[in-house]
Amino acid sequence: MKGFDLMAILLNPEFGRMLxxxxxxxxxxxxxxxxxxxxxxxxxxxxxxxxxxxxxxGVVAYVSYHQNVPTLVQLMLxxxxxxxxxxxxxxxxxxxxxxxxxxxIIALGLCQAAYFSEDLRSGLRSVPPGQxxxxxxxxxxxxxxxxxxxxxxxxxxxxxxxxxxxxxxxKNSSLxxxxxxxxxxxxxxxxxxxxxxxxxxxxxxxLMYLAxxxxxxxxxxxxxxxxxxxxxx
Amino acid sequence: MFSIFEILRDNWLLLLxxxxxxxxxxxxxxxxxxxxxxxxxxxxxxxLLALARLSPWRLLNWPATALVYVARGVPLLMIILxxxxxxxxxxxxxxxxxxxxxxxxxxxxxxxxxxxxxAGIEALPKGQxxxxxxxxxxxxxxxRLVILxxxxxxxxxxxxxxxVSTIKETTLGYVINVPELTFAANQINNQxxxxxxxxxxxxxxxxxIVCWSLTRAATALERRIEARRAGPRRAGTAPxxxxxxxxxxxxx
Numbered sequence: 001m002k003g004f005d006l007m008a009i010l011l012n013p014e015f016g017r018m019l020x021x022x023x024x025x026x027x028x029x030x031x032x033x034x035x036x037x038x039x040x041x042x043x044x045x046x047x048x049x050x051x052x053x054x055x056x057x058g059v060v061a062y063v064s065y066h067q068n069v070p071t072l073v074q075l076m077l078x079x080x081x082x083x084x085x086x087x088x089x090x091x092x093x094x095x096x097x098x099x100x101x102x103x104x105i106i107a108l109g110l111c112q113a114a115y116f117s118e119d120l121r122s123g124l125r126s127v128p129p130g131q132x133x134x135x136x137x138x139x140x141x142x143x144x145x146x147x148x149x150x151x152x153x154x155x156x157x158x159x160x161x162x163x164x165x166x167x168x169x170x171k172n173s174s175l176x177x178x179x180x181x182x183x184x185x186x187x188x189x190x191x192x193x194x195x196x197x198x199x200x201x202x203x204x205x206x207l208m209y210l211a212x213x214x215x216x217x218x219x220x221x222x223x224x225x226x227x228x229x230x231x232x233x
Numbered sequence: 234m235f236s237i238f239e240i241l242r243d244n245w246l247l248l249l250x251x252x253x254x255x256x257x258x259x260x261x262x263x264x265x266x267x268x269x270x271x272x273x274x275x276x277x278x279x280x281l282l283a284l285a286r287l288s289p290w291r292l293l294n295w296p297a298t299a300l301v302y303v304a305r306g307v308p309l310l311m312i313i314l315x316x317x318x319x320x321x322x323x324x325x326x327x328x329x330x331x332x333x334x335x336x337x338x339x340x341x342x343x344x345x346x347x348x349x350x351x352a353g354i355e356a357l358p359k360g361q362x363x364x365x366x367x368x369x370x371x372x373x374x375x376x377r378l379v380i381l382x383x384x385x386x387x388x389x390x391x392x393x394x395x396x397v398s399t400i401k402e403t404t405l406g407y408v409i410n411v412p413e414l415t416f417a418a419n420q421i422n423n424q425x426x427x428x429x430x431x432x433x434x435x436x437x438x439x440x441x442i443v444c445w446s447l448t449r450a451a452t453a454l455e456r457r458i459e460a461r462r463a464g465p466r467r468a469g470t471a472p473x474x475x476x477x478x479x480x481x482x483x484x485x
Binding site: 065067069070072074076077080081084167172174175178185198199202206209210213217 | 308310415422440
Protein backbone atom coordinates (compact mmCIF):
# COMPACT_ATOMS: atom_id res chain seq x y z
CA MET A 1 0.00 0.00 0.00
CA LYS A 2 1.20 3.47 -0.88
CA GLY A 3 1.85 6.09 1.78
CA PHE A 4 -0.77 8.71 2.56
CA ASP A 5 -0.40 11.59 0.12
CA LEU A 6 -3.27 14.00 -0.44
CA MET A 7 -1.24 16.15 -2.81
CA ALA A 8 -0.85 13.27 -5.26
CA ILE A 9 -4.49 13.83 -6.07
CA LEU A 10 -4.99 17.53 -5.44
CA LEU A 11 -1.95 18.61 -7.46
CA ASN A 12 -2.49 16.18 -10.32
CA PRO A 13 -4.00 18.39 -13.07
CA GLU A 14 -6.17 15.59 -14.46
CA PHE A 15 -7.59 14.60 -11.06
CA GLY A 16 -7.94 18.22 -10.00
CA ARG A 17 -10.01 18.92 -13.11
CA MET A 18 -12.21 15.87 -12.46
CA LEU A 19 -12.82 16.95 -8.86
CA UNK A 20 -13.63 20.50 -9.92
CA UNK A 21 -16.08 19.35 -12.59
CA UNK A 22 -17.62 16.82 -10.20
CA UNK A 23 -18.17 19.45 -7.53
CA UNK A 24 -19.65 21.83 -10.10
CA UNK A 25 -22.02 19.12 -11.33
CA UNK A 26 -23.10 18.30 -7.76
CA UNK A 27 -23.85 21.97 -7.13
CA UNK A 28 -25.72 22.38 -10.43
CA UNK A 29 -27.88 19.34 -9.69
CA UNK A 30 -28.48 20.27 -6.05
CA UNK A 31 -29.30 23.90 -6.83
CA UNK A 32 -31.36 23.12 -9.93
CA UNK A 33 -33.47 20.52 -8.18
CA UNK A 34 -33.80 22.73 -5.09
CA UNK A 35 -35.25 25.60 -7.15
CA UNK A 36 -37.51 23.22 -9.05
CA UNK A 37 -38.62 21.50 -5.84
CA UNK A 38 -39.34 24.76 -4.00
CA UNK A 39 -41.44 26.24 -6.80
CA UNK A 40 -43.35 22.98 -7.21
CA UNK A 41 -43.84 22.78 -3.43
CA UNK A 42 -45.54 26.19 -3.42
CA UNK A 43 -47.82 25.08 -6.25
CA UNK A 44 -48.61 21.85 -4.38
CA UNK A 45 -49.38 23.81 -1.22
CA UNK A 46 -51.73 26.16 -3.08
CA UNK A 47 -53.53 23.18 -4.67
CA UNK A 48 -53.73 21.48 -1.27
CA UNK A 49 -55.42 24.55 0.19
CA UNK A 50 -58.13 24.76 -2.49
CA UNK A 51 -61.53 23.52 -1.35
CA UNK A 52 -61.66 20.91 -4.16
CA UNK A 53 -61.59 17.40 -2.64
CA UNK A 54 -60.20 15.81 -5.81
CA UNK A 55 -57.31 18.25 -6.04
CA UNK A 56 -56.47 17.70 -2.35
CA UNK A 57 -56.52 13.91 -2.78
CA GLY A 58 -54.25 14.30 -5.80
CA VAL A 59 -51.67 16.22 -3.78
CA VAL A 60 -51.89 13.69 -0.92
CA ALA A 61 -51.28 10.86 -3.40
CA TYR A 62 -48.37 12.77 -4.97
CA VAL A 63 -46.76 13.36 -1.59
CA SER A 64 -47.18 9.81 -0.33
CA TYR A 65 -45.85 8.32 -3.58
CA HIS A 66 -42.71 10.44 -3.44
CA GLN A 67 -42.16 9.89 0.28
CA ASN A 68 -42.62 6.12 0.18
CA VAL A 69 -40.67 5.17 -2.93
CA PRO A 70 -36.86 5.23 -2.59
CA THR A 71 -35.26 8.19 -4.35
CA LEU A 72 -32.93 5.91 -6.28
CA VAL A 73 -35.92 4.01 -7.68
CA GLN A 74 -37.54 7.30 -8.69
CA LEU A 75 -34.34 8.28 -10.50
CA MET A 76 -34.25 4.93 -12.29
CA LEU A 77 -37.91 5.15 -13.23
CA UNK A 78 -37.27 8.54 -14.83
CA UNK A 79 -33.96 7.80 -16.48
CA UNK A 80 -34.58 4.25 -17.73
CA UNK A 81 -38.37 4.13 -17.75
CA UNK A 82 -39.98 7.42 -18.61
CA UNK A 83 -37.20 8.45 -21.00
CA UNK A 84 -38.01 5.34 -23.08
CA UNK A 85 -41.59 6.52 -23.51
CA UNK A 86 -40.55 9.87 -25.00
CA UNK A 87 -40.62 10.41 -28.79
CA UNK A 88 -37.39 9.40 -30.54
CA UNK A 89 -36.44 12.96 -31.53
CA UNK A 90 -36.55 14.10 -27.90
CA UNK A 91 -34.64 11.00 -26.74
CA UNK A 92 -31.89 11.70 -29.26
CA UNK A 93 -31.68 15.34 -28.23
CA UNK A 94 -31.48 14.41 -24.55
CA UNK A 95 -28.83 11.79 -25.31
CA UNK A 96 -26.66 14.46 -26.89
CA UNK A 97 -27.28 17.14 -24.26
CA UNK A 98 -26.43 15.17 -21.10
CA UNK A 99 -29.99 13.97 -20.54
CA UNK A 100 -28.96 12.09 -17.41
CA UNK A 101 -28.43 15.31 -15.47
CA UNK A 102 -31.76 16.71 -16.74
CA UNK A 103 -33.51 13.59 -15.51
CA UNK A 104 -31.60 13.71 -12.22
CA ILE A 105 -32.80 17.30 -11.65
CA ILE A 106 -36.38 16.39 -12.59
CA ALA A 107 -36.50 13.26 -10.41
CA LEU A 108 -34.77 14.79 -7.37
CA GLY A 109 -36.85 17.96 -7.68
CA LEU A 110 -40.16 16.10 -7.95
CA CYS A 111 -39.22 13.95 -4.96
CA GLN A 112 -38.09 16.78 -2.74
CA ALA A 113 -41.08 18.95 -3.66
CA ALA A 114 -43.23 16.47 -1.73
CA TYR A 115 -41.15 16.98 1.41
CA PHE A 116 -40.95 20.77 1.01
CA SER A 117 -44.70 21.12 0.50
CA GLU A 118 -45.37 19.07 3.64
CA ASP A 119 -42.91 21.27 5.58
CA LEU A 120 -44.64 24.43 4.36
CA ARG A 121 -48.05 22.98 5.15
CA SER A 122 -47.15 22.07 8.70
CA GLY A 123 -45.56 25.51 9.07
CA LEU A 124 -48.84 27.04 7.96
CA ARG A 125 -50.85 24.80 10.28
CA SER A 126 -48.87 25.93 13.29
CA VAL A 127 -49.87 29.58 12.71
CA PRO A 128 -52.70 30.22 15.20
CA PRO A 129 -56.13 30.50 13.51
CA GLY A 130 -56.66 33.88 15.13
CA GLN A 131 -54.01 35.31 12.79
CA UNK A 132 -56.10 34.52 9.72
CA UNK A 133 -59.24 35.85 11.36
CA UNK A 134 -57.50 39.04 12.48
CA UNK A 135 -56.04 39.61 9.02
CA UNK A 136 -59.46 39.14 7.42
CA UNK A 137 -61.02 41.45 10.02
CA UNK A 138 -58.47 44.12 9.11
CA UNK A 139 -59.81 44.00 5.55
CA UNK A 140 -57.24 41.77 3.83
CA UNK A 141 -58.55 39.48 1.11
CA UNK A 142 -57.69 35.77 1.20
CA UNK A 143 -54.62 36.25 -0.99
CA UNK A 144 -53.53 39.39 0.85
CA UNK A 145 -53.87 37.70 4.25
CA UNK A 146 -51.87 34.74 2.95
CA UNK A 147 -49.14 36.90 1.49
CA UNK A 148 -48.71 39.52 4.20
CA UNK A 149 -49.72 37.74 7.39
CA UNK A 150 -49.85 33.94 7.19
CA UNK A 151 -47.09 32.90 4.80
CA UNK A 152 -44.31 34.94 6.44
CA UNK A 153 -45.07 33.24 9.75
CA UNK A 154 -45.52 29.83 8.13
CA UNK A 155 -42.14 30.04 6.41
CA UNK A 156 -40.50 31.03 9.69
CA UNK A 157 -42.03 27.99 11.38
CA UNK A 158 -40.94 25.78 8.50
CA UNK A 159 -37.30 26.92 8.35
CA UNK A 160 -35.77 24.08 10.45
CA UNK A 161 -37.56 21.35 8.50
CA UNK A 162 -36.81 23.03 5.16
CA UNK A 163 -33.13 23.25 6.05
CA UNK A 164 -32.99 19.57 7.04
CA UNK A 165 -34.61 18.57 3.79
CA UNK A 166 -32.32 20.88 1.81
CA UNK A 167 -29.35 19.06 3.32
CA UNK A 168 -30.85 15.71 2.40
CA UNK A 169 -31.51 16.98 -1.12
CA UNK A 170 -27.86 17.98 -1.37
CA LYS A 171 -26.82 14.53 -0.13
CA ASN A 172 -29.23 12.81 -2.50
CA SER A 173 -27.57 14.51 -5.46
CA SER A 174 -24.91 11.80 -5.09
CA LEU A 175 -27.51 9.22 -6.17
CA UNK A 176 -27.32 10.71 -9.66
CA UNK A 177 -24.08 8.77 -9.96
CA UNK A 178 -26.13 5.57 -10.34
CA UNK A 179 -27.58 6.86 -13.63
CA UNK A 180 -24.20 8.02 -14.89
CA UNK A 181 -24.10 11.72 -14.00
CA UNK A 182 -20.47 12.79 -13.57
CA UNK A 183 -20.95 14.45 -10.18
CA UNK A 184 -18.61 14.42 -7.21
CA UNK A 185 -19.07 10.82 -6.05
CA UNK A 186 -18.76 9.60 -9.63
CA UNK A 187 -15.61 11.67 -10.15
CA UNK A 188 -14.09 10.32 -6.95
CA UNK A 189 -14.74 6.71 -7.97
CA UNK A 190 -13.03 7.46 -11.30
CA UNK A 191 -10.06 9.02 -9.56
CA UNK A 192 -9.83 6.04 -7.22
CA UNK A 193 -9.87 3.65 -10.19
CA UNK A 194 -7.08 5.54 -11.91
CA UNK A 195 -4.87 6.46 -8.95
CA UNK A 196 -5.47 3.49 -6.60
CA UNK A 197 -5.56 6.02 -3.78
CA UNK A 198 -8.96 5.19 -2.31
CA UNK A 199 -8.31 6.71 1.12
CA UNK A 200 -7.16 10.09 -0.17
CA UNK A 201 -9.82 10.47 -2.84
CA UNK A 202 -12.66 9.47 -0.50
CA UNK A 203 -11.31 11.80 2.16
CA UNK A 204 -11.30 14.77 -0.20
CA UNK A 205 -14.86 14.10 -1.38
CA UNK A 206 -16.12 13.46 2.17
CA LEU A 207 -14.66 16.75 3.37
CA MET A 208 -16.17 18.60 0.42
CA TYR A 209 -19.62 17.12 1.08
CA LEU A 210 -19.32 17.72 4.80
CA ALA A 211 -18.24 21.33 4.31
CA UNK A 212 -21.24 22.06 2.13
CA UNK A 213 -23.74 20.28 4.36
CA UNK A 214 -22.44 22.07 7.44
CA UNK A 215 -22.61 25.36 5.54
CA UNK A 216 -26.30 24.71 4.77
CA UNK A 217 -26.96 23.66 8.39
CA UNK A 218 -25.26 26.73 9.86
CA UNK A 219 -26.94 29.06 7.36
CA UNK A 220 -30.22 27.46 8.39
CA UNK A 221 -29.49 27.91 12.09
CA UNK A 222 -28.63 31.57 11.43
CA UNK A 223 -31.86 32.05 9.49
CA UNK A 224 -33.76 30.38 12.31
CA UNK A 225 -32.24 32.73 14.89
CA UNK A 226 -33.04 35.76 12.74
CA UNK A 227 -36.60 34.53 12.34
CA UNK A 228 -36.99 34.25 16.11
CA UNK A 229 -35.70 37.77 16.61
CA UNK A 230 -38.20 39.01 14.03
CA UNK A 231 -41.07 37.30 15.86
CA UNK A 232 -39.95 38.57 19.23
CA UNK A 233 -40.13 42.16 18.08
CA MET B 234 -50.30 -2.07 -19.43
CA PHE B 235 -50.80 -5.80 -20.02
CA SER B 236 -47.07 -6.44 -20.07
CA ILE B 237 -46.81 -5.41 -16.40
CA PHE B 238 -48.76 -8.53 -15.40
CA GLU B 239 -46.73 -10.65 -17.79
CA ILE B 240 -43.46 -9.40 -16.28
CA LEU B 241 -44.82 -10.06 -12.78
CA ARG B 242 -46.00 -13.56 -13.76
CA ASP B 243 -42.62 -14.49 -15.24
CA ASN B 244 -40.40 -12.93 -12.59
CA TRP B 245 -42.28 -12.91 -9.30
CA LEU B 246 -39.93 -15.45 -7.74
CA LEU B 247 -36.85 -13.40 -8.68
CA LEU B 248 -38.46 -10.29 -7.18
CA LEU B 249 -39.43 -12.19 -4.04
CA UNK B 250 -36.32 -14.20 -3.12
CA UNK B 251 -33.82 -13.56 -5.92
CA UNK B 252 -32.02 -16.65 -7.26
CA UNK B 253 -32.17 -18.21 -3.82
CA UNK B 254 -31.77 -21.98 -4.11
CA UNK B 255 -29.12 -21.52 -6.82
CA UNK B 256 -27.58 -18.31 -5.54
CA UNK B 257 -27.67 -15.82 -2.68
CA UNK B 258 -31.01 -14.90 -1.13
CA UNK B 259 -32.19 -11.73 -2.85
CA UNK B 260 -35.23 -9.69 -3.87
CA UNK B 261 -37.71 -8.40 -1.31
CA UNK B 262 -36.50 -11.02 1.19
CA UNK B 263 -32.97 -9.62 1.06
CA UNK B 264 -34.24 -6.03 1.30
CA UNK B 265 -36.32 -6.84 4.39
CA UNK B 266 -33.65 -8.95 6.12
CA UNK B 267 -31.08 -6.24 5.48
CA UNK B 268 -33.27 -3.49 6.87
CA UNK B 269 -34.50 -5.47 9.90
CA UNK B 270 -30.96 -6.52 10.83
CA UNK B 271 -29.75 -2.99 10.14
CA UNK B 272 -32.26 -1.33 12.45
CA UNK B 273 -31.89 -4.01 15.18
CA UNK B 274 -28.11 -3.64 15.29
CA UNK B 275 -28.30 0.15 14.95
CA UNK B 276 -30.63 0.43 17.94
CA UNK B 277 -28.16 -0.40 20.77
CA UNK B 278 -25.55 1.76 19.06
CA UNK B 279 -28.02 4.64 18.89
CA UNK B 280 -28.87 4.42 22.60
CA LEU B 281 -25.17 4.50 23.48
CA LEU B 282 -24.59 7.42 21.10
CA ALA B 283 -27.56 9.32 22.51
CA LEU B 284 -26.31 8.84 26.08
CA ALA B 285 -22.86 9.97 24.97
CA ARG B 286 -24.41 13.01 23.26
CA LEU B 287 -26.23 13.94 26.48
CA SER B 288 -23.22 13.27 28.68
CA PRO B 289 -21.44 16.25 30.22
CA TRP B 290 -18.03 14.62 29.61
CA ARG B 291 -16.36 16.01 26.51
CA LEU B 292 -14.51 12.77 25.93
CA LEU B 293 -17.86 11.05 25.28
CA ASN B 294 -19.78 14.01 23.98
CA TRP B 295 -17.50 15.24 21.19
CA PRO B 296 -16.86 11.99 19.27
CA ALA B 297 -20.57 11.12 19.37
CA THR B 298 -21.51 14.61 18.16
CA ALA B 299 -18.90 14.41 15.40
CA LEU B 300 -20.21 11.02 14.24
CA VAL B 301 -23.78 12.32 14.16
CA TYR B 302 -22.78 15.39 12.13
CA VAL B 303 -20.72 13.31 9.69
CA ALA B 304 -23.64 10.95 9.13
CA ARG B 305 -25.98 13.91 8.66
CA GLY B 306 -23.63 15.74 6.30
CA VAL B 307 -22.12 13.05 4.09
CA PRO B 308 -24.15 11.15 1.48
CA LEU B 309 -24.90 7.53 2.29
CA LEU B 310 -23.22 6.54 -0.97
CA MET B 311 -19.95 8.05 0.24
CA ILE B 312 -20.23 6.10 3.52
CA ILE B 313 -20.83 2.90 1.54
CA LEU B 314 -17.63 3.56 -0.40
CA UNK B 315 -15.74 4.10 2.86
CA UNK B 316 -17.04 0.89 4.44
CA UNK B 317 -16.41 -1.04 1.23
CA UNK B 318 -12.82 0.12 1.36
CA UNK B 319 -12.10 0.11 5.11
CA UNK B 320 -13.81 -3.01 6.46
CA UNK B 321 -11.69 -5.48 4.42
CA UNK B 322 -8.58 -3.53 5.47
CA UNK B 323 -9.54 -3.68 9.15
CA UNK B 324 -10.54 -7.34 9.39
CA UNK B 325 -8.04 -8.60 6.83
CA UNK B 326 -10.36 -10.40 4.42
CA UNK B 327 -12.95 -9.57 1.81
CA UNK B 328 -16.58 -9.27 2.87
CA UNK B 329 -19.72 -9.66 0.77
CA UNK B 330 -21.76 -6.73 -0.44
CA UNK B 331 -24.46 -7.72 2.04
CA UNK B 332 -22.12 -7.32 5.02
CA UNK B 333 -20.76 -4.04 3.65
CA UNK B 334 -24.27 -2.67 3.28
CA UNK B 335 -25.24 -3.93 6.74
CA UNK B 336 -22.25 -2.21 8.37
CA UNK B 337 -23.04 1.01 6.53
CA UNK B 338 -26.68 0.93 7.57
CA UNK B 339 -25.78 0.26 11.21
CA UNK B 340 -23.44 3.26 11.27
CA UNK B 341 -25.71 5.61 9.36
CA UNK B 342 -28.98 4.60 10.99
CA UNK B 343 -27.28 4.44 14.38
CA UNK B 344 -26.39 8.12 14.06
CA UNK B 345 -29.87 9.12 12.87
CA UNK B 346 -31.63 7.00 15.51
CA UNK B 347 -29.36 8.51 18.16
CA UNK B 348 -30.93 11.90 17.41
CA UNK B 349 -34.39 10.35 17.74
CA UNK B 350 -33.45 8.74 21.08
CA UNK B 351 -31.91 11.98 22.29
CA ALA B 352 -35.03 13.93 21.39
CA GLY B 353 -37.13 11.30 23.17
CA ILE B 354 -35.06 11.57 26.34
CA GLU B 355 -35.08 15.36 26.26
CA ALA B 356 -38.84 15.43 25.73
CA LEU B 357 -39.47 13.74 29.08
CA PRO B 358 -40.20 16.11 31.96
CA LYS B 359 -37.10 16.95 34.00
CA GLY B 360 -38.90 15.85 37.17
CA GLN B 361 -38.61 12.20 36.10
CA UNK B 362 -34.85 12.24 36.42
CA UNK B 363 -34.91 14.34 39.58
CA UNK B 364 -37.45 12.05 41.23
CA UNK B 365 -35.49 8.94 40.29
CA UNK B 366 -32.31 10.48 41.70
CA UNK B 367 -34.16 11.50 44.84
CA UNK B 368 -35.28 7.89 45.29
CA UNK B 369 -31.63 6.91 45.42
CA UNK B 370 -31.00 5.68 41.87
CA UNK B 371 -27.63 6.43 40.33
CA UNK B 372 -27.60 8.41 37.06
CA UNK B 373 -27.21 5.26 34.95
CA UNK B 374 -29.72 3.34 37.06
CA UNK B 375 -32.28 6.12 36.67
CA UNK B 376 -31.57 6.19 32.91
CA ARG B 377 -32.04 2.44 32.59
CA LEU B 378 -35.03 1.94 34.87
CA VAL B 379 -36.94 5.21 34.62
CA ILE B 380 -35.97 7.42 31.67
CA LEU B 381 -35.20 4.99 28.83
CA UNK B 382 -38.29 2.77 29.23
CA UNK B 383 -40.55 5.81 28.95
CA UNK B 384 -38.54 7.55 26.23
CA UNK B 385 -38.18 4.43 24.09
CA UNK B 386 -41.89 3.64 24.37
CA UNK B 387 -42.82 7.16 23.26
CA UNK B 388 -40.36 6.89 20.39
CA UNK B 389 -41.79 3.70 18.86
CA UNK B 390 -43.56 5.55 15.99
CA UNK B 391 -40.39 7.51 15.09
CA UNK B 392 -38.45 4.27 15.12
CA UNK B 393 -40.95 2.69 12.78
CA UNK B 394 -40.56 5.61 10.35
CA UNK B 395 -36.79 5.27 10.67
CA UNK B 396 -37.28 1.63 9.68
CA VAL B 397 -39.09 2.84 6.55
CA SER B 398 -36.11 5.08 5.76
CA THR B 399 -33.84 2.09 6.23
CA ILE B 400 -35.83 0.07 3.71
CA LYS B 401 -35.50 2.95 1.26
CA GLU B 402 -31.77 3.18 1.91
CA THR B 403 -31.15 -0.50 1.18
CA THR B 404 -31.74 0.37 -2.49
CA LEU B 405 -28.23 1.84 -2.54
CA GLY B 406 -26.93 -1.70 -2.06
CA TYR B 407 -27.57 -1.95 -5.81
CA VAL B 408 -24.44 0.16 -6.38
CA ILE B 409 -22.22 -2.47 -4.69
CA ASN B 410 -24.15 -5.44 -6.15
CA VAL B 411 -26.12 -6.52 -3.10
CA PRO B 412 -28.80 -8.77 -4.65
CA GLU B 413 -31.75 -6.87 -3.12
CA LEU B 414 -34.99 -5.80 -4.77
CA THR B 415 -33.60 -2.96 -6.92
CA PHE B 416 -30.81 -5.23 -8.12
CA ALA B 417 -33.35 -7.92 -9.05
CA ALA B 418 -35.40 -5.37 -11.00
CA ASN B 419 -32.30 -4.28 -12.89
CA GLN B 420 -31.57 -7.94 -13.70
CA ILE B 421 -35.07 -8.31 -15.13
CA ASN B 422 -34.64 -5.07 -17.07
CA ASN B 423 -31.37 -6.31 -18.55
CA GLN B 424 -33.03 -9.56 -19.64
CA UNK B 425 -36.05 -7.90 -21.25
CA UNK B 426 -34.30 -4.77 -22.57
CA UNK B 427 -37.48 -3.44 -24.21
CA UNK B 428 -39.71 -2.70 -21.21
CA UNK B 429 -37.78 -0.47 -18.82
CA UNK B 430 -40.81 1.63 -17.85
CA UNK B 431 -42.91 -1.38 -16.87
CA UNK B 432 -40.08 -2.99 -14.87
CA UNK B 433 -39.23 0.12 -12.86
CA UNK B 434 -42.90 0.95 -12.42
CA UNK B 435 -43.38 -2.48 -10.80
CA UNK B 436 -40.35 -1.81 -8.64
CA UNK B 437 -41.70 1.55 -7.49
CA UNK B 438 -45.13 0.05 -6.73
CA UNK B 439 -43.62 -2.77 -4.62
CA UNK B 440 -41.62 -0.29 -2.55
CA UNK B 441 -44.65 1.94 -2.25
CA ILE B 442 -46.85 -0.88 -0.92
CA VAL B 443 -44.26 -1.95 1.66
CA CYS B 444 -43.30 1.52 2.87
CA TRP B 445 -46.77 3.04 2.71
CA SER B 446 -48.30 0.32 4.87
CA LEU B 447 -45.49 0.72 7.42
CA THR B 448 -45.95 4.50 7.41
CA ARG B 449 -49.67 4.03 8.05
CA ALA B 450 -48.83 1.63 10.88
CA ALA B 451 -46.50 4.25 12.36
CA THR B 452 -49.26 6.88 12.26
CA ALA B 453 -51.75 4.51 13.90
CA LEU B 454 -49.21 3.60 16.57
CA GLU B 455 -48.54 7.28 17.24
CA ARG B 456 -52.25 7.90 17.80
CA ARG B 457 -52.55 4.95 20.18
CA ILE B 458 -49.52 6.00 22.18
CA GLU B 459 -50.79 9.58 22.42
CA ALA B 460 -54.18 8.32 23.53
CA ARG B 461 -52.54 6.09 26.11
CA ARG B 462 -50.42 8.92 27.46
CA ALA B 463 -53.45 11.20 27.70
CA GLY B 464 -55.58 8.35 29.10
CA PRO B 465 -54.70 8.20 32.81
CA ARG B 466 -54.85 11.98 33.09
CA ARG B 467 -58.34 12.03 31.62
CA ALA B 468 -59.39 9.14 33.87
CA GLY B 469 -58.05 11.01 36.89
CA THR B 470 -60.07 14.15 36.21
CA ALA B 471 -63.24 12.44 34.99
CA PRO B 472 -64.82 11.49 38.37
CA UNK B 473 -64.71 15.05 39.72
CA UNK B 474 -67.59 16.53 37.67
CA UNK B 475 -69.86 13.65 38.68
CA UNK B 476 -69.16 14.40 42.33
CA UNK B 477 -70.01 18.06 41.73
CA UNK B 478 -73.25 17.09 40.00
CA UNK B 479 -74.22 14.90 42.94
CA UNK B 480 -73.67 17.59 45.54
CA UNK B 481 -75.64 20.05 43.45
CA UNK B 482 -78.45 17.58 43.09
CA UNK B 483 -78.52 16.92 46.83
CA UNK B 484 -78.82 20.62 47.74
CA UNK B 485 -82.54 21.30 47.55
